[in-house]
Amino acid sequence: MFEKEERLLAEMKHETEKESMMVPDEALDSAIRSGIRAGERRWKKRYRLRAASAVVIAAAAALLLTLWGGGSTPGPSPQLAQGPYPPLTGFDIAGDITASTANRHGLIQPVNQSKSSGEYTVTVQGVLTGPQRLQVFYTIENHSGRKAMVLREELKQPGSDYKLSYGSSTGGGSFLETGMSTKQVNYYFDESTPIPESVTFAVAVAPYSTNTVYSRKSPDEEVMEMDLSLDLETMRRFTSTVPLNRVIEIQGQTMTLKEAVLSPAGITVKANISRENSMKVSGLFQPYIESSKEGSSAVQLGNPLTWMPGAQGDMTYFFESDALDQPDTLVLKAGGMQAVNQEEMQIVVDVKQKKVLSSPEDRIQFGDYTKSKDKYTLSLKYEERDFNHGAVSIDSLGFTDGKGKRHAFNEAEGSRTNAESTAGNGYRYTTLYLYLEPEDYPQPLTFDVSSFPGVIEQAIEVPIQ
Incomplete structure (x- = not known):
């Protein structure tokens, strides 16, 4: 453990198993970072999406930004x-x-x-x-x-x-x-x-x-x-929409939480990233919803999957839900905002030289380039230093060759990247797998980065109910 098709990461089968996308410890880390959880779950990202942990503790905040309001939930009668x-x-x-x-x-x-x-x-x-x-x-x-x-x-x-x-x-x-x-x-x-x-x-x-x-x-x-x-x-009888219309601003970077949709299958939060931001903002850092009911312990509702911002900045968060039990409060919480410098969001690779010419913070290395009748596979290794600060993901809509021509990723592989983590020499690395159509591409190849670890930490709370 989505699928605009396809902006996303990917499917990997791990014995412990991709299909749970590495939930326990390292697996869970990998799930947060790359969209793969092992254990008993598989994440097939057929779009530009990002996985997040099921239970997240908001980062200790320097400043609490409380956005009151949000409207009351109609809820099932x-x-x-x-x-x-x-x-x-x-x-x-x-x-x-x-x-x-x-x-x-x-x-x-x-x-x-x-x-x-x-x-x-x-x-x-x-x-x-x-x-x-x-x-x-x-x-x-x-x-x-x-x-x-x-x-x-x-x-x-x-x-x-x-x-x-x-x-x-x-x-x-x-x-x-x-x-x-x-x-x-x-x-x-x-x-x-x-x-x-x-x-x-x-x-x-x-x-x-x-x-x-x-x-x-x-x-x-x-x-x-x-x-x-x-x-x-x-399904529609048990679904309600809560207008939020709350703007979150941290260090001059803004995003708008538009509405929350409560349904039997979970809670969906719609958001938009401002195109006026000076930094590349990719959403909330470690978001979850806290559900509280008098006489019971608070429940943290995890965020298993997120559609990353599209061309207009729209994005969607998917959360677990116990809203049918009619909790007294539902509060969206996060530890800050994912944001990095705009000019660093590309990876330039020369596959003939087997070299990464440039990448965000120079932290991505060449892995391998293999060819088969159905696809060419480029693997890149990313050195992780702060995996809690988000995942590396590649814009799955395509890439640009050395002559400026755009290409789509291999259709049979769903235009995605896979990711796995390995440890060595005291460092942890994530391997990104990029599936290309069989073709002799003019070098170098340029891949847009849709997300990269970088966080402005500041606690956020937005009441939904």
């Missing part, structure tokens, strides 16, 4: 406090605040559809829907007698091979033992891509091999597809 569905069973969702809250309130829609191919059977048990989110709960039966892997979980337009635009994270791991496995995948839609009333859910499974560990396709794969009808009407 009493007669709508209980949804129409029976509780989903058979899934361990106790640690998933959003899903467990929605399940208690009867808002996970039963599906119970199955599709078999070869020696595998996929059954979608239920879905949880929000305005820009979809969580799919499913099982896989592996009757092959050998270990297998989930290569990909896609959403497409029914009746076509057109993949929808989204970011995604997966829980349950990609490795499949013989027998039954439970899985769940979260899809995050861009604001310009309304969630449709029906989607085709496709799962690709292949026998495990060393060749499939880092692949999304295999000649031995079996693909199971099924059309899902989504109950958007019920």
Whole structure:
């Protein structure tokens, strides 16, 4: 554990596992920095997105900026406090605040559809829907007698091979033992891509091999597809919008928090970065929402995924939610603002010389440049000094060659970068993988950097409810 397509980072399969994007300790660090969590989750970033930790402690602040107001949350009315569905069973969702809250309130829609191919059977048990989110709960039966892997979980337009635009994270791991496995995948839609009333859910499974560990396709794969009808009407009844319209200013840099959308599938906060900023501002530093209810301990609602600022500065934060339990207060908190100098936000590489000519703070080194029939892969190594201050991410819309021509990233790889962390000589390094189309590019190549570690620390609090 999105998908404007594609501004983003990427999918990596780690045994511990990318699909949880390195949650524990180093894994969690990696998740914050690069969008990959290991453990039992995978982040496939099919856009320009950034992962953040599920539980974050705001940095000690030099100055508290409190932005009062925000409006009161309409919230579900009493007669709508209980949804129409029976509780989903058979899934361990106790640690998933959003899903467990929605399940208690009867808002996970039963599906119970199955599709078999070869020696595998996929059954979608239920879905949880929000305005820009979809969580799919499913099982896989592996009757092959050998270990297998989930290569990909896609959403497409029914009746076509057109993949929808989204970011995604997966829980349950990609490795499949013989027998039954439970899985769940979260899809995050861009604001310009309304969630449709029906989607085709496709799962690709292949026998495990060393060749499939880092692949999304295999000649031995079996693909199971099924059309899902989504109950958007019920979702809308339990969704409310809270105007915020609050401008945050720190050391002359500004961003606007526009509104918060509370739905059964989570809380979404819409923001905009001012184009007048003198620095490259990429959003809030370590944001989370604190939920409080009298008589109970405060709950921190994590930020699993963020759409980074687009051309107009618009960005979207996705948070967990227990809003259906009607907490007394919901407060958005952060430890400051991500900001770096504008002129440093490019990486210039000469792949023939195998050299990085320039990069932010001269902290990115050449890794490798490999070629295959389907793609050329450029890897870059980034020396981490302050990983808590954010992730390095490359603008996935494309790059510029030595003659000024723009190129897209390799389409089959989703226009993304992967990241992994390694330690050596007392330093920690992140490796960025850039997938290029097979072509002889005039040198050097210039890549725009969409985010780079740099923080103006100052505590922020914005009441949502």
